[in-house]
Amino acid sequence: xxxxxxxxxxxxxxxxxxxxxxxxxxxxxxxxxxxxxxxxxxxxxxxxxxxxxxxxxxxxxxxxxxxxxxxxxxxxxxxxxxxxxxxxxxxxxxxxxxxxxxxxxxxxxxxxxxxxxxxxxxxxxxxxxxxxx
Numbered sequence: 001x002x003x004x005x006x007x008x009x010x011x012x013x014x015x016x017x018x019x020x021x022x023x024x025x026x027x028x029x030x031x032x033x034x035x036x037x038x039x040x041x042x043x044x045x046x047x048x049x050x051x052x053x054x055x056x057x058x059x060x061x062x063x064x065x066x067x068x069x070x071x072x073x074x075x076x077x078x079x080x081x082x083x084x085x086x087x088x089x090x091x092x093x094x095x096x097x098x099x100x101x102x103x104x105x106x107x108x109x110x111x112x113x114x115x116x117x118x119x120x121x122x123x124x125x126x127x128x129x130x131x132x133x
Contacts, residue, residue, distance in 0.1 A: 002015070002018055002039075002040075005039070005040050005041040006018065006039065018039055021035050021039055022035060022039070029050055029051055029052050030050055032052075045122075061100070063102050063103070063104060065104060068092050068102055068104070071092050071095065072092065072093060072095075073090050073091065073092050074090070074091045074093070075088065075089065075090050075091070076088070076089045076091070080108075080109070080110070082110070082113070083109075083110070083113050083116065083117065083120075084109075085107050085108070085109050086107065086108040086109070087105065087106070087107050088105075088106045088107075089103060089104070089105045089106070090103070090104040090105075091103050092104075109125060114126055114129065
């Protein structure tokens with residue numbers, strides 16, 4: 001497979017270099033997309049990935065905002081200018097060893113730029129809007 005996507009394999013690029021880059025990408029998610037793009041000729045959306053999506057997805061759990069009332073909370077706000085996303089995120093740290101971080105994220109985009117944002121970002125904001133998000 002590597003020979004098909006690296007025609008100069010063994011000539012200008014050594015197989016050992018490709019193998020080393022592959023092993024490094026397996027150990028470091030930040031290198032995975034670079035390896036896939038430059039060594040496997042695969043189109044990737046992000047230039048750098050800091051965490052594999054499988055690990056991210058395993059961290060998901062339902063958060064009940066009502067149960068967080070009165071707890072210590074830290075908030076972060078990133079205001080948009082015209083076309084990017086406004087983000088407001090609330091982070092509730094664990095109260096004991098068995099607890100987890102609870103995160104409540106809220107995001108907005110200007111409604112008048114909805115169609116542009118869908119095309120530019122390749123994200124189904126319009127469908128999310130119809131679903132009530």
